[in-house]
Amino acid sequence: MAVYFMPKNHLITKASTLKSFPNKWTIRWATTRRNLSNKVSGTPGINTTSQQTQTSYGQHRDKKKGKFSKLKSLQLEWSWKAGASFTILSVLDWWLLAAGWFTWSGLLTRWTPIGVCVFAALEWHYHTRKLEKQGLPITASEIQRIAYCSLPLRLVSRCWGWVASCPVPPALRPTVFGAYVNAFDVNMEEAENPELKQYRSLSEFFTRTLRNDVRVIDKASLVSPADGRVLHFGSATESRIEQVKGITYSLDAFLGPPSWTKNENCSSCADALKLNKDSALYQCVIYLAPGDYHRFHSPAKWEPEIRRHFTGQLLSVSPKIAEWLPGLFCLNERALYIGKWEYGFFSFTAVGATNVGSVQIYFDDGLKTNKYVLGPLKRKRYDERQLPEGMTLEKGDLVGQFNMGSTIVLIFEAPKNFEFTIVPGQKIKFGEKLGEVRT
Known part of the structure; x- marks a missing residue:
């Protein structure tokens, strides 16, 4: 100028x-x-x-x-x-x-990135304006979803899992783990072993155990399976369940076809799952942040019968992504355990996420998550295993662990007078009351 x-x-x-x-x-x-x-x-x-x-x-x-x-x-x-x-x-x-x-190098290294960025900005602006005019929440378009799913997040998670399992020199442990404690506000006073030098790796530090006296199991029908934040809860009787307020996903896409039940030919997936016609389906989603206690427990007394492992993406399950990407839990890798409790159908799902090296279930040694997958991932790709008969989990029993924060999804059947005792966004601890059947 x-x-x-x-x-x-x-x-x-x-x-x-x-x-x-x-x-x-x-x-x-x-x-x-x-x-x-x-x-x-x-x-x-x-x-x-x-x-x-x-x-x-x-x-x-x-x-x-x-x-x-x-x-x-x-x-x-x-x-x-x-x-x-x-x-x-x-x-x-x-x-x-x-x-x-x-030049040819200039075309690839200069013009192409500029063109991609301009197209992305225009597509984002047009899609956002369209949703605002319709009065709908701002969510991802199909192009944005494909672009996000195309990121090598599975490779990143595998690399992170390898880094987390590497031994940390004893002299560096207070510095490395101390920085993590300060960054995510970890309460080490609740840990069974509060000495940072005793943890050999980041993975061992993530999955630390708690003292026996720091959590009290409530006597309610349903308690929290882990420490975390309540993302959403409510009814699931219309075969669609809310991921967050205003954003739903299909019950059939999340659980897969109800081939284990005699009611498979029902008009809706919700009716096929219920064992009692007069009851209702409910769901609850709990998000485990990186600073939370990474192990999870049984929220009630129930009998797991079938395990389904869905090989999906490893997208972030943070609250902001859950509000932006519809069907997030149906896209991600997850270990789904299906069974029954005193009121009928009961399912417990551990959802994988970015940087979750693996999901480990203590009573299921055959589960291997975050494996290398050859070819494109499919939403309905899963393997099924019949669990041993007579297996029963008592309320509060240790079920498994995440090798980083992730999400627990509960979908269960209960009488219509069942009431939740929580609010969306609430911080909750393992063992605290989620809901109970009112008499």
Whole structure:
């Protein structure tokens, strides 16, 4: 802009040296721009010789070193006649040529990222405006969902799992684990072993055990299976359950086809799951943050009968992503345990997430999560296993652990007079009351 407003008689008469070699494409572009500029202004723009417009720019290969020698300086003399003006476009042309924008490498490393960013910004703006006009919550479009799922989050999670399992030198443990404690506000006073030097790796620190006297199991029908934050809870009788307020997903997509029940031919998945016609289905989602206690327990006395392992994505399950991406829990990898309790159907699901090295279930040694998957992931791809008969989990029994924070989803059948005793967004501890059947 400073050059644009300078007087014509003070303009610089020579350009600085080009750092990149002007190949045949840059030469053609310079010649084309000069010709177009001459046609517009009616005057010659750049005085160059035929020798300069050819490939004799001082290029030669040094046979001994195998490198290009320094290029000769390309001096461009500017002549101004009959009111010719210096435009910003001329400066822009010179800069683009000097920076190598009109080369194959410039096309891949400069123009392509700019085009992708411009397209992403326009698509985001258009989609957001469309949802605002319709009065709907701001959620991801199909293009945004595909782009997010295309990120190598499974590879990142596998790498993080490997890093977390690496031993930390004893001298560095107080510093490394202390930084994590301060960053995520971890309460080490509740840990069975509060000494940071005693944890050999980050994974061992994440899955630390608690003292027996720091959690009291409530006598209610249903208690919290883990420490965390309540994302959402409520009814699931319409075969769709709420991920967060205003965003739902299909019960059938989350659980898979109800092939284990005799009511498989019912009109809705919710009716097929229920063992009692007069009861209702409920759901509760609890998010475990990185600073929470990473082990989870049985929320009630129940009998697991079937395990389904869905090989899906490892997307983040943070509250912000859950509000933005519909069907998040149906996309992610999850270990689903199906059974029954005193009121009918009961399911317990441990959902994987980004940087969760693995999900471990203590009574199921055959479960292997975060495995390498060849080919594209499919939403309904899962393997099923029949659990041993007679297995019973008492309320408060240790079930498994996350090797980083993640999410627990409970879907269960209960009488219609069942009431939750929690509120959305509430911080809850393992063993505290979730709800009970009112008499």
